[in-house]
Amino acid sequence: MRAPGGFGPWTAAIGLALLSLIPVAVVASAMLHPDQTLWDHLWRHVLPELLVNTFWLALGVGLGVTLLGTGLAWLTAACEFPGRKFFSWALLLPLALPAYVTAFVWIGLLDFTGALPTWLRENWGIAQLPPIRSRGGVILVMVLALYPYVYLTARAAFQGQGRRLLEAAQSLGVSRRRAFFRIALPMARPGIVAGLSLALMETLADFGTVSVFNYNTFTTAIYQAWFSMFSLPAASQLATLLICFVLALVMLEQLSRNSRNYATSARGGGGARRIVLGGANALMATTAAGLVFLLAFVIPMAQLLSWTYAIVATDLDIRYLDFAWHSLLLAAFGATLVVALALTLAYAQRQRPTPAMQFTARLATIGYALPGAVLAVGFYIPVAGLDNLLINAWHDSTGQEIGQIFGGTLAVMLLAYCTRFLAVGFGPVETGLARITRSMDEAAQVLGTTGLKRLFRVHLPMLRAPLLAATALAFVDIMKELPITLMTRPFGWDTLATRVFEMTSEGEWERAALPAVAICLVGLLPIFFLVKHSDART
Amino acid sequence: MKSLKAVFFSALFMVGNSAAQADEVVVYSARNEQLIKPLFDAYTKETGVQIKFVTDKEGPLMARLKAEGRNTPADVFMTVDAGNLWQAAREDLLKPVNSKVLAANIPEHLRDPGNEWFGLSVRARTVVYNRNKVKAGELGAYEDLANPKWKARLCLRTSKKVYNQSLVGMMMSEHGEDKTEQIVRGWVANLATDPFPDDTKAMEAVAAGLCDVTVVNTYYFGRLIEKKPDLPLAIFWPNQNLKNKAAGVHVNISGAGVTRHAKHEAAAIKLLEWLSSEKAQNLYADVNLEYPANPKVKADATVAAWGAFKPNLINVAQAGALQAKAVMLMDRAGYK
Numbered sequence: 001m002r003a004p005g006g007f008g009p010w011t012a013a014i015g016l017a018l019l020s021l022i023p024v025a026v027v028a029s030a031m032l033h034p035d036q037t038l039w040d041h042l043w044r045h046v047l048p049e050l051l052v053n054t055f056w057l058a059l060g061v062g063l064g065v066t067l068l069g070t071g072l073a074w075l076t077a078a079c080e081f082p083g084r085k086f087f088s089w090a091l092l093l094p095l096a097l098p099a100y101v102t103a104f105v106w107i108g109l110l111d112f113t114g115a116l117p118t119w120l121r122e123n124w125g126i127a128q129l130p131p132i133r134s135r136g137g138v139i140l141v142m143v144l145a146l147y148p149y150v151y152l153t154a155r156a157a158f159q160g161q162g163r164r165l166l167e168a169a170q171s172l173g174v175s176r177r178r179a180f181f182r183i184a185l186p187m188a189r190p191g192i193v194a195g196l197s198l199a200l201m202e203t204l205a206d207f208g209t210v211s212v213f214n215y216n217t218f219t220t221a222i223y224q225a226w227f228s229m230f231s232l233p234a235a236s237q238l239a240t241l242l243i244c245f246v247l248a249l250v251m252l253e254q255l256s257r258n259s260r261n262y263a264t265s266a267r268g269g270g271g272a273r274r275i276v277l278g279g280a281n282a283l284m285a286t287t288a289a290g291l292v293f294l295l296a297f298v299i300p301m302a303q304l305l306s307w308t309y310a311i312v313a314t315d316l317d318i319r320y321l322d323f324a325w326h327s328l329l330l331a332a333f334g335a336t337l338v339v340a341l342a343l344t345l346a347y348a349q350r351q352r353p354t355p356a357m358q359f360t361a362r363l364a365t366i367g368y369a370l371p372g373a374v375l376a377v378g379f380y381i382p383v384a385g386l387d388n389l390l391i392n393a394w395h396d397s398t399g400q401e402i403g404q405i406f407g408g409t410l411a412v413m414l415l416a417y418c419t420r421f422l423a424v425g426f427g428p429v430e431t432g433l434a435r436i437t438r439s440m441d442e443a444a445q446v447l448g449t450t451g452l453k454r455l456f457r458v459h460l461p462m463l464r465a466p467l468l469a470a471t472a473l474a475f476v477d478i479m480k481e482l483p484i485t486l487m488t489r490p491f492g493w494d495t496l497a498t499r500v501f502e503m504t505s506e507g508e509w510e511r512a513a514l515p516a517v518a519i520c521l522v523g524l525l526p527i528f529f530l531v532k533h534s535d536a537r538t
Numbered sequence: 539m540k541s542l543k544a545v546f547f548s549a550l551f552m553v554g555n556s557a558a559q560a561d562e563v564v565v566y567s568a569r570n571e572q573l574i575k576p577l578f579d580a581y582t583k584e585t586g587v588q589i590k591f592v593t594d595k596e597g598p599l600m601a602r603l604k605a606e607g608r609n610t611p612a613d614v615f616m617t618v619d620a621g622n623l624w625q626a627a628r629e630d631l632l633k634p635v636n637s638k639v640l641a642a643n644i645p646e647h648l649r650d651p652g653n654e655w656f657g658l659s660v661r662a663r664t665v666v667y668n669r670n671k672v673k674a675g676e677l678g679a680y681e682d683l684a685n686p687k688w689k690a691r692l693c694l695r696t697s698k699k700v701y702n703q704s705l706v707g708m709m710m711s712e713h714g715e716d717k718t719e720q721i722v723r724g725w726v727a728n729l730a731t732d733p734f735p736d737d738t739k740a741m742e743a744v745a746a747g748l749c750d751v752t753v754v755n756t757y758y759f760g761r762l763i764e765k766k767p768d769l770p771l772a773i774f775w776p777n778q779n780l781k782n783k784a785a786g787v788h789v790n791i792s793g794a795g796v797t798r799h800a801k802h803e804a805a806a807i808k809l810l811e812w813l814s815s816e817k818a819q820n821l822y823a824d825v826n827l828e829y830p831a832n833p834k835v836k837a838d839a840t841v842a843a844w845g846a847f848k849p850n851l852i853n854v855a856q857a858g859a860l861q862a863k864a865v866m867l868m869d870r871a872g873y874k
Contacts, residue, residue, distance in 0.1 A: 045869040113742040133732055212735050214696045214874060227597040228703060229862040230625045377601045384605035391609045486594040502571045507736045
């Protein structure tokens with residue numbers, strides 16, 4: 001039977017899933033050729049440590065981003081306190097800073113030779129602070145870098161649910177605190193989990209930040225097997241293990257969520273009142289938001305600006321216009337494509353919410369948990385293979401030599417971004433769609449609005465906020481992305497992110513500040529846009 | 539200004555790399571843009587030959603060369619260490635080059651015995667110490683840093699960095715695996731703090747008094763001292779008094795080879811020959827305070843001021859051959 005949606009949701013979803021599964025399948029195919037000596041070594045000397053490390057890192061970052069992201073989202077979405085308007089967008093800014101850059105700045109400031117410990121030692125005789133290069137340090141820095149994912153999705157969830165339910169609960173005598181924990185928080189769960197999954201996948205795929213801390217995780221072992229032991233197969237096998245692990249977690253979460261319905265018809269509308277915090281509560285709210293903003297953005301940015309100031313005269317040249325332009329173009333087109341594909345996938349899932357369909361959707365978005373360079377290779381191998389087939393066929397039939405057809409084109413680059421960042425678009429869109437009630441669909445159907453028409457006339461206007469959030473996330477993530485950009489960019493298509501790479505790969509971190517600041521400036525555009533448009537309606 | 543649409547769609551749909559053009563060379567480089575572009579610009583100015591290049595890490599570049607196979611646009615593969623060149627040769631990604639010029643310009647221990655790749659600059663890994671706390675006379679060989687007298691006085695960069703892997707690889711080719719593992723365990727026992735992510739941080743820790751001695755590549759020392767001339771740091775050349783062939787400062791190379799399926803083979807060889815020549819070697823090495831590979835060329839004045847040293851003359855290819863084993867050894871010894 002064809003679904004009432006009319007555009008074959010299965011076809012769309014399976015097509016998309018297959019597309020983004022190709023690189024994962026290429027990586028997983030390495031499982032067929034295990035390297036015995038290397039695996040013996042990994043089991044005995046590498047895996048025990050990295051499993052423990054990865055576990056604590058994921059747990060710490062998961063808890064941290066959930067608490068910080070949800071708390072701040074509730075404060076700015078539902079409460080009123082001094083500075084709320086400013087913080088509601090300012091707390092998103094850390095997204096625009098690459099996490100490994102933030103990490104480098106914090107280590108520079110807080111390690112033994114850093115400014116603060118040196119000052120404490122020389123003036124106060126305080127010998128040692130708790131070491132920043134530690135498990136606690138890496139968790140702290142990653143929480144500061146990644147909480148905006150949860151903040152953004154949780155905030156959209158709180159905004160969407162409106163305050164009437166809460167007001168109703170309070171009029172029935174439920175305390176404000178109880179209402180938050182019993183009503184607002186459970187209803188926002190899909191949003192919070194969507195952000196949390198993104199933050200966790202980013203954590204598991206991260207290489208830059210953990211290597212600045214020299215903290216061994218799955219990713220560092222993957223790169224060590226590949227770059228140091230020259231075994232791409234062993235690296236791919238480790239990556240496949242990582243993927244299986246992530247997939248299991250994702251399915252568990254899915255199962256625990258399936259029995260519930262998160263749709264709500266009690267929308268906030270313009271009349272909803274914010275909870276006005278007074279006295280000590282207001283002060284605490286402002287302090288908390290201010291502290292997070294200071295640590296996650298102001299201090300790292302101040303350090304980057306001071307480095308930039310020192311080198312801007314020699315390093316800034318006319319080419320930066322090109323770098324910024326390339327970054328902007330790739331991020332804009334890439335994010336649009338990512339969100340369009342995510343919407344297709346999420347819509348197909350809504351039309352046919354079977355377990356098989358949900359599994360397909362999860363599989364399609366799993367690329368986000370793969371270390372970037374591994375995904376890039378998994379993507380590039382089939383592209384080059386296709387090129388070789390076509391070039392050879394052309395050569396055989398005409399006798400002419402031609403160059404690459406797909407390799408080195410922007411189309412391929414954008415497609416590669418989609419395989420990596422589909423999850424970033426899918427999370428917010430899926431949770432947004434889930435909040436639209438079925439009865440609304442039925443009402444539309446009764447009025448004769450079905451299929452694509454319903455998508456455009458009924459759903460899209462209601463999805464405005466999640467779509468904007470998804471676009472902004474994908475935009476900023478593509479701006480910062482490195483491995484895919486490095487591997488698939490056409491000759492001469494350097495971006496701001498590749499400038500950061502050129503500097504940091506020879507250890508010239510101070511000189512990397514200039515492109516990092518530039519990424520931040522360009523990355524601000526979608527954040528401003530997002531906040532302006534998503535707040536206009538609440 | 540060209541319209542957005544025009545720029546975008548031309549790049550989107552036009553064939554990215556049109557078929558081989560005459561008078562150009564395509565380079566895949568793991569050596570940074572800011573280190574190679576000045577050279578390539580000079581070459582184009584002198585010869586009219588255009589150079590197209592793309593930068594990335596060695597691992598992805600090799601995976602890319604392999605995937606592209608005989609249709610790769612790349613003519614030259616360039617790295618900042620010998621291990622990856624050795625691996626590229628092993629994977630049959632490079633082809634032998636018989637060039638009298640290269641053979642004359644590059645010493646034997648800095649190029650592939652099978653002539654598939656050539657060192658173009660030398661990166662020396664040496665000992666740096668705190669002048670206020672250590673006398674040069676107390677220092678000797680890399681191996682001596684395992685002596686308990688350096689307990690809690692040693693700082694090291696992470697074993698993930700290829701230069702430490704090649705250093706340990708070279709020690710393995712000299713002492714064998716067991717003795718090397720003992721030495722590395724000794725280093726780990728002497729560490730004052732967890733290994734650092736980069737050489738600069740390790741030197742800063744020595745300068746700040748957290749530890750007394752470390753092992754770094756000289757150009758990091760040069761860069762740091764240029765910025766902060768007052769730091770109490772000095773270079774010591776280790777392993778100078780030993781009598782065997784393996785004695786000497788550990789050196790790695792930045793180098794290049796011609797790819798197996800190069801479309802512009804002759805032009806690629808010409809480029810490598812030019813890069814090894816006296817007029818290009820200073821430009822190649824000095825921009826990053828490295829040592830020229832061509833012995834007829836003098837190092838930059840800043841670099842020369844650190845004094846002369848006897849390098850380890852074992853072929854740098856050994857570093858590649860032993861790299862995976864060196865990594866496993868360091869894992870076993872607990873060197874993070």
